[in-house]
Amino acid sequence: MRKKTALITGGASGIGKQTAIQLAEKGYQLAINYRNSESEAVSLARQLTDSFGTKIITVQGDVANYDDCYRMVEETLSAFTAVDILVHNAGPYIHERKKLTDYTLEEWNYLIQGNLSAVFYLSKLIIPLMRKQQWGRIITLGYDRVETAPGWVYRSAFAAAKTGLASLTRTLAIEEAVHGITANMVCPGDIINEWKEKNIEESIAAFEGTVPVGRQGTGEDIARVIAFLTDEKSDFITGSIIPVTGGIDVLGKAFKNGDSGM
Known part of the structure; x- marks a missing residue:
């Protein structure tokens, strides 16, 4: 039986890295995309291959750029026969607090392209392949309550892109159901950077009482879903x-905190 292949954007670090670990453990072949983190991506691929014996490649590219997306898919298909799973984890984010009028045109366009248009680019390239085999999984990442299209002060571009992505994800689910393709969005909670690559066991050991469940959220929590x-x-x-x-x-x-960011 052919092993399934997953393309994970932004897979070299953070939640993407934890996702790569979870999927490699399930026996999937992986294409780990990175933009600048080449050494981290190559190291992760080597580590997962040694641990789980599955074939893994790394593909460089900026998901905000269509030409990069095209090349990423071509490189993945040159190593594997199909792309069965697309996990769109990459998504640019500006931590600086800015009102809408303070964004430059370049910043606005980059956030929209990287968080929304990138899913259009990759889906347009990959869905026809999924249709041929009558099977596919598309998973995007959002934020809490994204489906209600809430306002988010200082995060206008990111919030606009992700709320648009929530609608796009649901539209893909409707359009592609007949082809055995599912599309879902996973929305992480307030997982701070230092915990994005940590696991649940570490979180339980470092009890954090400010979260209702009694511990800090981790990248593993998202990757398991x-x-x-x-x-x-x-x-x-x-x-x-x-x-x-x-x-x-x-x-x-x-x-409450005047926007602490994500």
């Missing part, structure tokens, strides 16, 4: 926006 959605028997879950927040009101916290 993504891995579940890729499963053969998860085909009944499509068009879903799934919050993984530990019970915390992420946007409410951001507003």
Whole structure:
């Protein structure tokens, strides 16, 4: 039986890295995309190959650029026969607090392209391949309550792109269901950078009482949900926006703190 292949954008670090670990453990072949983190991507690929014996390649590219997306898919297909799973984890984010009028045209366009248009680029390239085999999994990442299109002060471009992506994800789910393709969005809670590459065991050991469930969220928490959605028997879950927040009101916290960012 042919092994399935997953393309993970932004897979060299953070939540993308934890996702790569989870999917390699499930036996998937991987194409790990990175923009600048070549050494991290190559090191991760080597580590996962040694641990799980699955074929893994790295593909450089900026998802905000269509030509890069085209090349990434071509390189993946030159190493594997198909792309069965697309995990769109990469997404530019500006930590500086800026009102809409303070964004430059370049910043605005880059955030929209990297968080929204990139999924159009990659889906347009990959979905025809998924249709041929009548099977596919598309998983995007959002933020808490994204499906309600909430306002988010100082994050206008990011929020606009991700709310648009929520609608696009659900549209793909409807359009492609007949072809055995599912599309879902996973929405991480307030997972700070230092915890994006850590696991649940580490989080339990470092008890954090400010989160309702009693511990800090980790990249593994998100990656486990993504891995579940890729499963053969998860085909009944499509068009879903799934919050993984530990019970915390992420946007409410951001507003209360004058927007702490993500």
